[in-house]
Amino acid sequence: MSSLSAKADTAAQPSRKVNPFWFRIRQSPLTLFGLFLLVMLLLLSVCAPLISPHDPTKINIPERFSPPSAAHWFGTDEVGRDIFTRILYGARLSLGVGVAVVLSAGLVGTVIGAISGYFGGRVDQIIMRMMDIVLAFPSLVLAMAVAAVLGPNLQNAMLAIAIIKIPVYVRLARAETLALREKLYVKAAVTFGIKPWRIITRHIIPNAVSPVIIQVTLDIGDAILLVATLGFLGLGAQPPTPEWGAMISIGWKYLLDYWWYPTFPGLALFLASCGFNLIGDGIRDILDPKANR
Amino acid sequence: MKQIILKRLAMLVLVLLGVTLITFFLSHVIPGDPARMMVGQRASEETLQEVRRQLGLDQPVWVQYLTYMKGLFAGDFGTSIRTQQPVVHDLIAFFPATLELAITAFIIAIAIGIPLGVLSAVKKDTGWDHSSRFFSIAGISTPVFWSGLVGILIFYKFLGALPSSGRLDLTVPAPTKITGLYLFDSLLTGNWAAFKNSLWHLILPAFTLAFAQLAIVTRQVRSSMLEVLGQDYIRTALANGIHGPVLLIRYALRNALIPTITVVGLSFGSLLGGAVVTETIFSWPGMGKYVVDSIAFLDFPAMMGFTFVISFGYVVINLLVDLTYYVLDPQIKE
Numbered sequence: 001m002s003s004l005s006a007k008a009d010t011a012a013q014p015s016r017k018v019n020p021f022w023f024r025i026r027q028s029p030l031t032l033f034g035l036f037l038l039v040m041l042l043l044l045s046v047c048a049p050l051i052s053p054h055d056p057t058k059i060n061i062p063e064r065f066s067p068p069s070a071a072h073w074f075g076t077d078e079v080g081r082d083i084f085t086r087i088l089y090g091a092r093l094s095l096g097v098g099v100a101v102v103l104s105a106g107l108v109g110t111v112i113g114a115i116s117g118y119f120g121g122r123v124d125q126i127i128m129r130m131m132d133i134v135l136a137f138p139s140l141v142l143a144m145a146v147a148a149v150l151g152p153n154l155q156n157a158m159l160a161i162a163i164i165k166i167p168v169y170v171r172l173a174r175a176e177t178l179a180l181r182e183k184l185y186v187k188a189a190v191t192f193g194i195k196p197w198r199i200i201t202r203h204i205i206p207n208a209v210s211p212v213i214i215q216v217t218l219d220i221g222d223a224i225l226l227v228a229t230l231g232f233l234g235l236g237a238q239p240p241t242p243e244w245g246a247m248i249s250i251g252w253k254y255l256l257d258y259w260w261y262p263t264f265p266g267l268a269l270f271l272a273s274c275g276f277n278l279i280g281d282g283i284r285d286i287l288d289p290k291a292n293r
Numbered sequence: 294m295k296q297i298i299l300k301r302l303a304m305l306v307l308v309l310l311g312v313t314l315i316t317f318f319l320s321h322v323i324p325g326d327p328a329r330m331m332v333g334q335r336a337s338e339e340t341l342q343e344v345r346r347q348l349g350l351d352q353p354v355w356v357q358y359l360t361y362m363k364g365l366f367a368g369d370f371g372t373s374i375r376t377q378q379p380v381v382h383d384l385i386a387f388f389p390a391t392l393e394l395a396i397t398a399f400i401i402a403i404a405i406g407i408p409l410g411v412l413s414a415v416k417k418d419t420g421w422d423h424s425s426r427f428f429s430i431a432g433i434s435t436p437v438f439w440s441g442l443v444g445i446l447i448f449y450k451f452l453g454a455l456p457s458s459g460r461l462d463l464t465v466p467a468p469t470k471i472t473g474l475y476l477f478d479s480l481l482t483g484n485w486a487a488f489k490n491s492l493w494h495l496i497l498p499a500f501t502l503a504f505a506q507l508a509i510v511t512r513q514v515r516s517s518m519l520e521v522l523g524q525d526y527i528r529t530a531l532a533n534g535i536h537g538p539v540l541l542i543r544y545a546l547r548n549a550l551i552p553t554i555t556v557v558g559l560s561f562g563s564l565l566g567g568a569v570v571t572e573t574i575f576s577w578p579g580m581g582k583y584v585v586d587s588i589a590f591l592d593f594p595a596m597m598g599f600t601f602v603i604s605f606g607y608v609v610i611n612l613l614v615d616l617t618y619y620v621l622d623p624q625i626k627e
Binding site for chain 1: 304307308309311312314315316319320423426427430431433434435436437438439442443445446449450562563565566567569570573574584585588589591593596597599600603604607608611
């Protein structure tokens with residue numbers, strides 16, 4: 001069997017096998033650029049100790065507010081910490097937090113959406129009205145309110161952002177489930193007396209996951225910005241954590257005298273978010289050619 | 294049609310009730326003990342109990358919720374811990390500044406976003422299209438607070454062309470209050486000095502706020518234009534010798550704008566929310582700056598009042614957008 005298919009492959013494509021997904025990505029320069037940005041940021045953050053000789057939290061008062069130079073590429077902050085080093089370490093935090101928040105919102109939302117769509121009726125009504133209510137808030141405003149009430153720290157900011165992101169996934173997964181519920185294999189599973197939770201986890205969710213993945217890649221950039229925005233408003237990571245939003249939150253007060261302080265963390269934030277958005281856009285074009293084109 | 298409106302109104306009531314439930318839950322249930330927060334850690338047990346009774350905290354939760362709802366209906370959002378004023382007075386005082394900023398940003402986003410989207414669709418897959426696509430992704434990827442800071446750096450610090458904070462210079466007296474929107478009031482009273490000065494102060498914050506929405510509008514117009522341009526009636530029009538601006542505007546854009554309205558309407562809602570950050574950066578004396586200032590004081594009445602008002606506005610805007618949609622698109626007639 002395998003030798004047969006291998007033969008068929010060589011007959012159809014004499015040179016080498018082309019993966020259509022990678023082929024499409026290579027065709028789109030903007031998506032490639034996004035990928036490049038992210039890989040660079042990831043490498044820089046992972047190799048931070050190798051790249052920079054400085055400590056991200058070490059205070060060095062004599063060198064406070066040094067402008068960008070060979071020793072401090074992006075200058076230093078109000079207590080003499082190297083801003084470049086802090087951005088590198090901050091990348092671990094911002095990228096990690098963005099991905100973690102969206103993945104957990106995606107997971108929880110998909111499960112709720114699948115339950116809502118599968119059972120229908122009153123369960124569906126109640127869940128969907130609850131989601132409508134969460135969606136009735138402008139996202140930043142609700143995230144601010146939740147984070148402020150829970151207490152300003154990074155975990156609560158993450159929780160707040162996950163809460164506002166969940167409804168989108170519920171809606172997506174529910175819509176998919178409604179279609180999947182009518183499929184023959186699901187009906188067959190019901191006839192065989194398989195328990196609902198097993199049908200949901202084994203048959204519905206694995207098949208409903210593709211639009212969720214598109215949404216996840218599109219959402220990560222936004223989540224990174226939201227985490228930083230809460231940090232900027234004093235509702236996220238607290239100083240001296242090298243989180244980009246928290247750095248800008250202190251740095252912008254010094255903008256007019258020491259322009260480099262808030263400017264470089266902001267640039268890093270922009271590049272990270274841009275990278276995810278370019279990739280998300282590219283993946284959507286590939287997986288869902290009807291949308292946007 | 295009537296049924297749709299009634300159904301949507303019923304939904305509106307339900308969603309608003311839900312909004313009040315959430316703000317009540319956030320302000321009364323989660324924060325632990327508001328009475329303790331008011332009297333401080335050193336107060337005696339009796340004082341604490343007394344304050345609890347005054348605040349109604351000794352009542353069951355549902356009674357507290359009803360009291361809270363009664364207050365909301367009477368426009369009572371509580372007293373701000375920071376300003377010691379009724380929250381509703383504060384919000385009314387700060388609202389016009391936010392509205393002026395949001396409206397200006399909205400106009401900018403539409404005035405630039407629609408032509409840019411059309412251009413991008415007409416010149417699909419050319420340099421124009423690629424740069425417009427990059428521009429829209431850059432727009433949604435830029436943190437509002439950062440674009441504001443860069444704007445201040447370039448236009449205030451380096452070029453000295455635009456002011457960086459406030460609604461007016463200190464030397465310019467505010468126009469006589471009619472609506473609270475300085476541009477409008479100064480026009481109505483013929484106060485040209487105030488008009489020019491407030492316009493000057495608006496440019497930087499409004500463009501900062503508009504940037505992200507501009508990107509979203511451009512993207513939406515582009516994709517719906519592309520869809521419309523592929524329709525048969527456009528080909529028929531082309532075959533009949535209709536082309537250029539007439540084809541684009543009268544035949545294509547009019548239809549492409551229908552889905553755009555949804556996005557644009559929602560974007561006005563996010564403008565109200567996005568104003569929080571913009572107002573902080575530009576010291577713009579609106580509701581957003583008010584709420585950010587109250588965060589530091591853990592001023593929950595102020596924060597929840599703001600959250601409620603903004604969400605209320607957002608829900609109503611969504612409803613209006615949906616209804617416009619039904620009116621404009623004759624194909625949707627359930």
